Amino acid sequence: MTIKIIEMPHLGESVTEASIAVWLVSEGDRIEKYDPIAEAVSDKVTTEIPSNYSGVVKEFLIDVDTDVEIGTAIVKIETDEEGGEDETAVSADSTDTQEEKSEEFTDHINEEIDKEAKRRPMKRDTESEAKGSTTSESSKSSASSSDGSAARYSPAVMRISQERGIDLSQVEGSGKHGRITRKDVLTFDVESQQAPAEKAEPKQETQSPQRDTKSADTSKSATVSRTSNGDEIVPADGIRKAIAKKMVQSTTEIPHAWLMVEADVSNIVKLREQTKAMFKQQEGVSLSFFPFFVKAVVQALKKHPIINTSWDNNSIVYHKDINMSVAVATDEHLFVPVIHNADHYSLSGLSKEINRLATLARDGKLSNTDIQGGTMTINNTGSFGSVQSMGIINHPQAAILQVESITKRFVPTEDGGFKAADMVNLCLSIDHRIIDGLQAGRFLQDVKENLSKFSDESDLY
Amino acid sequence: MAMMTYLEAIRKGIQEEMARDENVVIFGEDVGGVKGGVFGVTKGLAEEFGDDRCFNTPLTEGQIGGLAVGLGLVGFRAIGEFQFADYILPAVNQLISEASRMRYRTKGDWIAPIVYRAPYGGGVRGGLYHSQSTEKVLFGQPGLRIVTPSSPYDAKGLIKAAIRSDDPVLFYEHKRLYRLLKEDVTDEDYVVPLDKANVVREGEDITVIGYGMVLNHALKAAETLSKEGYEAEVVDVRSLYPLDKETLVKAARKTGKVLLVTEDNLEGSIMSEISAIIAEEALFDLDAPIKRLAGPDSPSMPYSIALEREFLVDEEKVTNAMRELAEF
Incomplete structure (x- = not known):
């Protein structure tokens, strides 16, 4: 058994109150769902109220001829239903109740308006809300910053x-x-x-x-x-970021072409073996292979000024000076300091200059002059074991030479035999707008030739 | 002071003005007699002021629009009620070509001091012809003011100002607010300016601009967000045309994050214009893209209750949009 409540139903638009004119049932009567239980009277019409339930009329909750608000509980019904919540209020659906069914479509709109107004009325307080300035301490969740959108x-x-x-x-x-x-x-x-x-x-x-x-x-x-x-x-x-920018500039602006020649540098290896101990003692710096290559390239540039150039807005700039950029790697970065007027140096002078620049780079003390004005670059890629590479030209230069590892190899001799030789690959990248393959090839041949000429201690000075 | 609903506030405002000025007349479909309009806004006015000043018209909206113009020309202050905002359309020619152009084309010799009242808005299961927002149809017509109150206090003050104005005023009433909103409204004789937006809540984190039902959603949502640590500045547009640029731009500048809410379709709404104004005036104060929350670009409004709910901007949708902007 469950006790249910029937409320005064909506009787149409703008009807806020109604009264019961007469009960059509008595307390204790057994009724069926939809049986009329009372006649309600509003300012407009008399309407029969049907029961929402089958059961027994338990108690009338309002007196006859007393105005009550729409939605007021009017009668308790004990239903046959098992369980359920007691005293669940249900208002009879007025569209069912009104015998004199409203003649207008718009009535149901009013009912909708009233339904909501009754269910959740809103109270507005215009003035105080306008004044109600809030000074709350907004405690923001501090989202972890990620540079993605923070930028x-x-x-x-x-x-x-x-x-x-x-x-x-x-x-x-x-x-x-x-x-x-x-x-x-x-x-x-x-x-x-x-x-x-x-x-x-x-x-x-x-x-x-x-x-x-x-x-x-x-x-x-x-x-x-x-x-x-x-x-x-x-x-x-x-x-x-600077490197990245530079690399993108080089590869997007300069049409690269690549050549590789191999050179026999057995003579240099031999010469260095013979002189390095003495050199270190006399000059205070180690004698590495790198200055030999720098020297050979500088000499070749004298004969091939087309390599020592820059492309500038449909003109070719032939550089008066030979300023050789040399790549120096530190753990973090690659620096490219410049040997200014590299053609003014002997091998020993180049050794000292390269050593000086490398030390400054490692200590992070390179000055602006040390890194500006290069006209061509030599990169000692062999120092980390590379045997072949394609260098990216150091913009706005026109060429970069990669000096690869010196490796021992068997090579055929002219008399049909073999010999063990110290071979090195020289990889040249050129700005193909300025330099053609033929010019590059001839330049490399001269570099090769220059390398082969180092033979005597006197070449060091 | 008296607690009154939005509807009662409008009626009170009309009643006060009719008592104050005998040239004020009101008419429309079912407006006169004992019925007093389909929603009961004019209930009791015929009894108090007589059938000559509160009367019924045939079901011809074009005539309601034109009658108001004619009455205005001969010295009356006419209030024409369109039973639903949707029904204005047959009268558009009178509203735009006649009423709103009268002062301009007579160099100010003639005026059309009219109030056109129209219940608008959905959420009442009214289907297509009883739910629409038609303000954008008449928006942007120089000479025709459009206002809409979003609280009982404003409802009374605005209708009184509209009746006293020498300009034709299109007065939109959100029908869902009629008996939903209650407020203590002073008995004093006050008016609310026709061309001013109203900052109804102050806050530093986001600015929400709206009117009508959705403004009330925004106010409730603002309380929810306040508990989450975000304070919203809420602005009631009130004057839909001309827009109160100064107040709107100032509120947008204050937080740099602007949410524009309307019950109307997303595209081509009043909010689209407000968005453009803020973009023009406040670019260097903006901290987020200007956001609009609105109904979908489909005809309003579905009769099916599920679809109608889907269409409507409700409190939850406003809360979510506000939170998203606050967190941006």
């Missing part, structure tokens, strides 16, 4: 950061995916900002990455983030 700034963030002199790299973003929000820059403490941050962007006109290690360290402290699958995302430091 894109809204117009508001850009403007405010400029006005307040904020270095945005020092602001932690609280927005989605670490985005720096307007509020972040508004609340950022400018006082706490570190002294003028070194710009990570290197100057564009320089020929090679020219960062001192100090700024490299600054940029290295940039945040490392992780993707959802665990990959690490490490922002590139200033030097790496």
Whole structure:
């Protein structure tokens, strides 16, 4: 057995109150669902109220001829249903109840309006709401910053950061995916900002990455983030970005062509073996193979000025000086310092100059002059075991020579026999706008020839 | 002070103005007699002011529009009721070509001081002809003001200002708010300016701009978000045309994150225009793309209750959109 409640039903638009004119049943009567139980009277019509349930009329809850609001409980019915919640209020559906069914379609719209108004009335307080200014401490979840979207700034963030002199790299973003929000820059403490941050962007006109290690360290402290699958995302430091920019410029602007020749440098190996101990003692620096190649190339450039050039807006610039860029690798980066007027040096002079530049590069002390003005590059790729490579030209130069590993190999001799020889591959990349294959080939032949001429200790000085 | 519904506030405003100025007359379909309109807004007015000042018209909306113009020309302040905003369409020629152009084309010699009242909005299972928002049809017609209140206080103040205005005013009433909203409204004789938006809630994190039912959703959503630590600035547009650019742009600038909410279809709504204004005026204060939350671009409104709910912007949708913008 369950006790159910029947409410005063909606009797049409704008009807807020109604009364019971007469009960059509008595307490204790057994009734069936849809049996009329009472006649309700509103200002408009008299309407029979049907029962929503089958059961026994338990109790009348209102008196006859008393106005009650629509929705007021009017009668308790004990139903036959098992369980269920007691006293569940259900108003008879007025579309069923009204015998004088409303003549207008729009009535049901009013009913909908009333239904909601009754279910969840809204109270408005216009004035106090307008005044109700809130100064809440909004505790934002500080999303971890990831440089992905943190690097894109809204117009508001850009403007405010400029006005307040904020270095945005020092602001932690609280927005989605670490985005720096307007509020972040508004609340950022400018006082706490570190002294003028070194710009990570290197100057564009320089020929090679020219960062001192100090700024490299600054940029290295940039945040490392992780993707959802665990990959690490490490922002590139200033030097790496400069290298990247340079490489893209070189490969997109310069149409590269490549040649490789092999040269027999047994004579150089032999000469070095004989003289290196003495050289070290006398000159204070080790004698490596590299200066021999630099010397041979410089000599060849004298004969082939077309290699010592730059492409400049449909003109070819023939460089007066031979400034040889030499690649120096450190653990972190590749630096390309310049031997200015390389043709002025002897082999021993080149040794010392290369040594000087390499030391400066490793110590991060290269000056701007040390890295500017190169007209061609020699890269000692052999130093890390490479035997063949395709160099990317150091923009705006026209050629780069890769000196590969010197390896011992059996080579045929002219008399039909074999000999063990120290062979090296020389790989030349050329700007094909300026230099044709033939010119490059002839240049390399001269380099080869020059290499073969080192034979005597006197060649060192 | 008296607690009154949105509907009662409108009726009170009309009643006060009819008592104040005997040139104020009101008419429309079922407006007169004991019925007092399908929603009962004019109930009791015929009894109080007589059948000459509160009367029925035939079912010809074009005539309601034109009659108001003519009455205006001869010195009356006419209030024409369109039973539903959807029914304005037959009267559009009168509204645009006649009423809204009158002052301009007579160099101000003649005026059409009219209030066209129209219940709009869905969520009442009214189907196509009883649920639409038609403001965008009449929006952007110089000479025709469009206003809509979103609270009982504004409802009374705005209708009074509209009746006193020498311009034709299209006065939209959200029918779902009629008996849903209750507010203590002062008995004093006050008016709410016709051309001012209203900041109804202050906050620093996001700015929500809307009117009508959705504005009330936004106010409730703002309370929810407040518990999550975000404070929303909520602006009631109120004056749909001309728009109160100053208030709207100022509120947009305040937080840089703007959500525009309308019950109307997404594209070509009043919100599209507000979005353009903010983009033009406040670019360098924007901290997020201007977002619009609206009904889908399909005819409003489905009769099926499930589809109608899907169509309508409700409190949950507003809350989600606000939260998303706050977190951006």
